[in-house]
Amino acid sequence: MTSSPRAATALLTDHYELTMVQAARQAGTAERRAVFELFPRRLPEGRRYGVVAGVGRALDAIEAFGFDAAALTSLEGVVDADTLEWLASYRFSGDIWGYAEGEAYFPHSPLLVVEGTFAEAVLLETVLLSIYNHDSAIASAASRMTLAAGERPCIEMGSRRTHELAAVAAARAAYVAGFDATSNLAARATYGVPSAGTAAHSFTLLHDDEADAFRAQVATLGVGTTLLVDTYDVTEAVRLAVEVAGTGLGAVRLDSGDLGEIARDVREQLDGLGATSTRIVVTSDLDEHAIAALAAAPVDAYGVGTQLVTGSGHPTCGFVYKLVAREGADGAMVSVAKKSLDKVSVGGRKYALRRRSPAGTARAEVIGIGEAPASDGDDRSLLVPLVRGGEVVGRTTLDEARTRHRASIAELPRAVTMMSAGEPVIPTVFER
Amino acid sequence: MTSSPRAATALLTDHYELTMVQAARQAGTAERRAVFELFPRRLPEGRRYGVVAGVGRALDAIEAFGFDAAALTSLEGVVDADTLEWLASYRFSGDIWGYAEGEAYFPHSPLLVVEGTFAEAVLLETVLLSIYNHDSAIASAASRMTLAAGERPCIEMGSRRTHELAAVAAARAAYVAGFDATSNLAARATYGVPSAGTAAHSFTLLHDDEADAFRAQVATLGVGTTLLVDTYDVTEAVRLAVEVAGTGLGAVRLDSGDLGEIARDVREQLDGLGATSTRIVVTSDLDEHAIAALAAAPVDAYGVGTQLVTGSGHPTCGFVYKLVAREGADGAMVSVAKKSLDKVSVGGRKYALRRRSPAGTARAEVIGIGEAPASDGDDRSLLVPLVRGGEVVGRTTLDEARTRHRASIAELPRAVTMMSAGEPVIPTVFER
Numbered sequence: 001m002t003s004s005p006r007a008a009t010a011l012l013t014d015h016y017e018l019t020m021v022q023a024a025r026q027a028g029t030a031e032r033r034a035v036f037e038l039f040p041r042r043l044p045e046g047r048r049y050g051v052v053a054g055v056g057r058a059l060d061a062i063e064a065f066g067f068d069a070a071a072l073t074s075l076e077g078v079v080d081a082d083t084l085e086w087l088a089s090y091r092f093s094g095d096i097w098g099y100a101e102g103e104a105y106f107p108h109s110p111l112l113v114v115e116g117t118f119a120e121a122v123l124l125e126t127v128l129l130s131i132y133n134h135d136s137a138i139a140s141a142a143s144r145m146t147l148a149a150g151e152r153p154c155i156e157m158g159s160r161r162t163h164e165l166a167a168v169a170a171a172r173a174a175y176v177a178g179f180d181a182t183s184n185l186a187a188r189a190t191y192g193v194p195s196a197g198t199a200a201h202s203f204t205l206l207h208d209d210e211a212d213a214f215r216a217q218v219a220t221l222g223v224g225t226t227l228l229v230d231t232y233d234v235t236e237a238v239r240l241a242v243e244v245a246g247t248g249l250g251a252v253r254l255d256s257g258d259l260g261e262i263a264r265d266v267r268e269q270l271d272g273l274g275a276t277s278t279r280i281v282v283t284s285d286l287d288e289h290a291i292a293a294l295a296a297a298p299v300d301a302y303g304v305g306t307q308l309v310t311g312s313g314h315p316t317c318g319f320v321y322k323l324v325a326r327e328g329a330d331g332a333m334v335s336v337a338k339k340s341l342d343k344v345s346v347g348g349r350k351y352a353l354r355r356r357s358p359a360g361t362a363r364a365e366v367i368g369i370g371e372a373p374a375s376d377g378d379d380r381s382l383l384v385p386l387v388r389g390g391e392v393v394g395r396t397t398l399d400e401a402r403t404r405h406r407a408s409i410a411e412l413p414r415a416v417t418m419m420s421a422g423e424p425v426i427p428t429v430f431e432r
Numbered sequence: 433m434t435s436s437p438r439a440a441t442a443l444l445t446d447h448y449e450l451t452m453v454q455a456a457r458q459a460g461t462a463e464r465r466a467v468f469e470l471f472p473r474r475l476p477e478g479r480r481y482g483v484v485a486g487v488g489r490a491l492d493a494i495e496a497f498g499f500d501a502a503a504l505t506s507l508e509g510v511v512d513a514d515t516l517e518w519l520a521s522y523r524f525s526g527d528i529w530g531y532a533e534g535e536a537y538f539p540h541s542p543l544l545v546v547e548g549t550f551a552e553a554v555l556l557e558t559v560l561l562s563i564y565n566h567d568s569a570i571a572s573a574a575s576r577m578t579l580a581a582g583e584r585p586c587i588e589m590g591s592r593r594t595h596e597l598a599a600v601a602a603a604r605a606a607y608v609a610g611f612d613a614t615s616n617l618a619a620r621a622t623y624g625v626p627s628a629g630t631a632a633h634s635f636t637l638l639h640d641d642e643a644d645a646f647r648a649q650v651a652t653l654g655v656g657t658t659l660l661v662d663t664y665d666v667t668e669a670v671r672l673a674v675e676v677a678g679t680g681l682g683a684v685r686l687d688s689g690d691l692g693e694i695a696r697d698v699r700e701q702l703d704g705l706g707a708t709s710t711r712i713v714v715t716s717d718l719d720e721h722a723i724a725a726l727a728a729a730p731v732d733a734y735g736v737g738t739q740l741v742t743g744s745g746h747p748t749c750g751f752v753y754k755l756v757a758r759e760g761a762d763g764a765m766v767s768v769a770k771k772s773l774d775k776v777s778v779g780g781r782k783y784a785l786r787r788r789s790p791a792g793t794a795r796a797e798v799i800g801i802g803e804a805p806a807s808d809g810d811d812r813s814l815l816v817p818l819v820r821g822g823e824v825v826g827r828t829t830l831d832e833a834r835t836r837h838r839a840s841i842a843e844l845p846r847a848v849t850m851m852s853a854g855e856p857v858i859p860t861v862f863e864r
Contacts, residue, residue, distance in 0.1 A: 012596040015616075022652050026652045118638050130591055162595075185443045185450070185506070198451075201755070231772065256775045316594060316741075
């Protein structure tokens with residue numbers, strides 16, 4: 001949608017980013033040209049691909065990244081007066097390229113390339129990593145869930161199991177990765193994600209009996225609503241639901257028990273009652289494996305909560321933001337990288353393309369160091385301009401991101417649909 | 433310290449809460465008196481206790497829970513005009529009791545008891561669960577980390593690995609559970625959590641050599657600063673650090689490799705150079721187990737990131753918010769609970785106390801149903817008034833929560849310090 005939150009983001013930053021700026025300014029190195037790269041060292045264990053999300057939110061955060069008077073006051077004691085003055089006029093003025101929202105990624109994919117002065121680029125580290133690490137973790141889990149669900153819709157309903165604002169971002173990321181709707185009203189208001197919902201057990205328990213509860217819900221939401229049928233006895237509730245709503249009842253929801261078994265019984269009962277088009281919605285700690293296991297059961301839609309908002313075992317992507325090149329004393333750019341012990345990085349500015357067969361199937365993630373890898377006509381370049389001279393130029397709609405996600409997954413090798421643990425479905429190849 | 437965020441929280445809510453209100457209002461049941469309970473069915477697998485956090489943030493959220501014109505506009509299509517009008521004047525007017533922030537909890541601890549009309553109390557479900565599920569997951573992990581660290585300080589530095597605003601709440605929750613500081617500047621500004629930081633590898637790489645970087649940092653932050661010594665070669669960097677800063681150097685930081693082994697080498701080297709009071713700070717994917725494993729190593733402080741903000745394997749607590757009692761058609765209160773399949777609840781309004789031995793050691797979590805359990809002089813009542821007639825009455829400072837956390841953990845049986853998986857350190861006992 002168009003409206004996005006624009007609360008100030010500059011304090012969503014680590015203390016050391018500011019003290020580094022202060023030290024570099026005093027040393028005369030703060031204005032050196034610098035290239036930072038945001039990338040994953042690896043995929044979460046066993047995952048075959050990841051999905052980039054949060055790009056639009058990151059662009060919002062960059063635009064909102066500035067220090068107002070209250071923020072500056074809060075920083076007294078963190079940095080000196082000279083640095084506070086510099087921060088007061090801070091605005092990112094550099095260039096950023098990155099993978100488009102919804103794109104698949106692999107180990108070492110250069111998801112963002114941030115070029116500016118050291119001081120202006122280092123300040124964005126924390127908030128960019130926060131957004132990318134969270135939103136991509138959710139989208140990566142969501143993508144596997146929508147793959148496992150096939151044509152059946154998935155509804156995001158995990159708000160209550162994560163931080164109240166992370167929930168809004170999670171609903172957005174899930175939508176990018178193919179979910180059809182969310183329960184989260186702020187995601188509806190902020191990003192235009194379709195919202196949906198049925199009723200809780202508390203609504204049934206509020207009433208003197210189940211029939212009163214069903215009548216109350218149908219009276220105001222219509223027969224197309226979804227009735228929750230597992231508060232007391234499922235069989236009796238299904239009978240009652242059709243009695244109250246008629247055979248045009250929209251759906252019933254199952255939220256406990258052996259969902260596959262119960263869905264089969266309920267389907268048979270509904271059909272026997274003539275409610276052949278009444279759908280069955282299942283919820284209850286679903287993840288991609290549970291969804292896949294229900295493929296043969298007569299289930300029409302999946303509501304997914306906890307496992308979606310916690311990234312299905314991988315709540316963060318482990319992306320890092322590393323200086324890969326910077327200006328030297330002589331003005332020339334120099335590739336740089338940490339060298340000792342583990343966590344060693346590959347220095348140099350990166351370029352990336354997805355190597356594809358003539359039939360359009362992805363074959364490799366090719367990363368060029370210092371220059372773009374040679375491309376034949378089948379390959380697809382992955383870095384798009386996001387910010388130019390401080391101005392956001394790479395904004396897309398969520399629907400465009402959804403379309404890109406579908407296309408990006410569709411061109412991956414078939415192994416992408418395997419829910420079991422394995423290697424990345426395409427290798428990462430460095431070229432220099 | 434006092435200023436808290438007051439952005440509107442009413443849309444941080446599931447779609448179905450509002451449609452349930454609409455249906456109940458039409459059915460004439462919306463104004464029935466209701467008691468909701470927020471509680472854990474169990475602890476995360478293997479955990480011996482949990483820690484309540486987010487209480488202060490939840491009180492902020494309740495105060496900020498109201499629908500402005502923009503919010504109401506966004507809800508067109510979700511509920512009807514009559515419900516929108518009711519929402520426009522919504523304000524929680526009921527009573528809430530709960531466990532104080534920093535308190536230990538166990539399976540079925542009634543962490544919040546919310547009493548009001550059904551409509552006003554059901555609306556708070558999502559945001560209360562979001563805050564409690566997130567903040568308590570962080571505090572529960574943080575508490576184990578500070579226990580494992582003993583007298584050595586822990587510094588929270590996980591902002592980049594979680595949603596940018598969840599990061600602020602995580603820093604706050606970690607502080608409640610005994611962390612000494614955070615890297616997060618918004619947590620400093622919003623909640624008065626002390627902030628701290630050193631420098632990143634990028635700062636060293638920015639400079640033409642390590643000596644330049646160290647000199648730049650010491651020049652502006654003083655010799656008391658912490659120098660990061662694992663960018664190129666640790667031994668050479670430690671030598672250089674003491675050469676640049678002198679034997680009064682505050683600390684060195686190690687962020688990679690076998691931390692225990694390297695810390696021993698670095699301690700020996702520092703002592704040999706005369707820098708006997710220079711401290712060693714370690715970071716790099718630490719969790720409570722890694723911290724415990726470093727107990728015998730010459731480490732002076734722990735910086736904890738990813739594992740803290742993701743709850744060390746348990747990013748959410750799984751708290752639920754259930755209707756446990758409500759007014760019947762005759763005006764009398766009735767205990768209610770889901771009965772079919774799994775997820776069965778215990779109906780009735782709960783009270784709680786921690787049973788203690790005469791020596792003050794906790795023996796059991798005693799939960800009374802319908803009335804307060806009998807207490808002798810050694811026991812401690814756990815529910816405190818938080819909201820009375822819609823007014824927040826239970827606000828405490830973060831320092832009070834820290835003190836409570838220390839006291840609450842100190843009275844638990846010694847097994848609380850075991851990092852291995854096990855049963856809750858005290859049993860939960862229902863009395864009725």
